[in-house]
Amino acid sequence: MGRWEPDAAGRLREAAMALYAERGYDGTTVAEIADRAGVTARTFFRHFADKREVLFAGSEQLERHMVEALAAAPADATPMEAVTAAVLATAEFFDDIRRDYSRRRAAVITSTPELRERELIKMATLTTSLTDGLLERGVAPDVAALAAETGVAVFRVSFERWIAAPDDVPIADVLQATLKTLATLTA
Amino acid sequence: MGRWEPDAAGRLREAAMALYAERGYDGTTVAEIADRAGVTARTFFRHFADKREVLFAGSEQLERHMVEALAAAPADATPMEAVTAAVLATAEFFDDIRRDYSRRRAAVITSTPELRERELIKMATLTTSLTDGLLERGVAPDVAALAAETGVAVFRVSFERWIAAPDDVPIADVLQATLKTLATLTA
């Protein structure tokens, strides 16, 4: 396929993460990322819309997965039950291998305003998708929006906790714990 | 003060809004904005951090105002009562004159991803500030975060409604109505 080695996008992702972690986002140029990945800057922009997007490559996949889990929930499930299924489905994306990457990624994002902006809009998009999924299940608009918002909040909080947790704690446990906390809060 | 006319920042704001509305955000260059305002592009960047920020100039002011209103609430007010005071205080910023500007501004923002990102981070910052304000009132962290989030949501929804509402509806009424809806929802 490629002119040389395969998986240029993957190499670009790794190169970007390494350089962002090492020199910071602002201190890294696209040309440097491309060099390290063995391609040109032009190729970088063929794989990623901009310099930020390289850190959010998996997000569409995750979103699709959550929406599918939402749709796959039993027809008689309550809105919150369906959302819970979608949230729990994220566990399949974050195994122990991804944890180290996730940690470094989170560190870079929180320290870079431009990247925090991008993350916020990704979360907003995710919320919209889940809301739409609930609407297709016949959920009332108000309830759908609120349930989706809550689900994304649970995912966000859980993800942060998982990153900060010891290495032997799987994300599934954290998600369950967060959902339990939510239940006690609203009880 | 200025080399020529005063209030260069104000002229830049108006010029930017006019051009964004006319040619779109992407179709407008900073040089064009500066030209219309009678200054150079370099001066634009002395007043605004970047091309996006020119549309969010008043936000720090609004945020400060809300935080002050929050702090000024009676010591025995509940967290939600204090947040309500902060939300209602925004009415002083959006008179009828600002309405037309707000409408055009909203139209540009919703149609430009880059600007939506910036708006999201502004709202996130506002939420953080309100949370901090509540913490200083001795509110428990969980409650503070939730109350702040709710308050910002009310403001956001109200603002959208106000823009869509007929010209004779003041924003204060919309804010009250939204708060009332919230009360019935949580009842």
Next chain:
DNA sequence: ATCGGTGATGTCAGTCAATGACATCACTGG
């Protein structure tokens, strides 16, 4: 009224993100 300081602006040069147009190479199927 003159002088010097201060702050805002202009000028200039430069870096870097991002995009369009076109050439080129690797791989595929016939």
Next chain:
DNA sequence: CCAGTGATGTCATTGACTGACATCACCGAT
């Protein structure tokens, strides 16, 4: 072995943003 396809390289260009330095208006002190 050849033509087609897709990914990549090359080149040129635009435009956002920054640093360094000069310049001008204004203000207070002399």
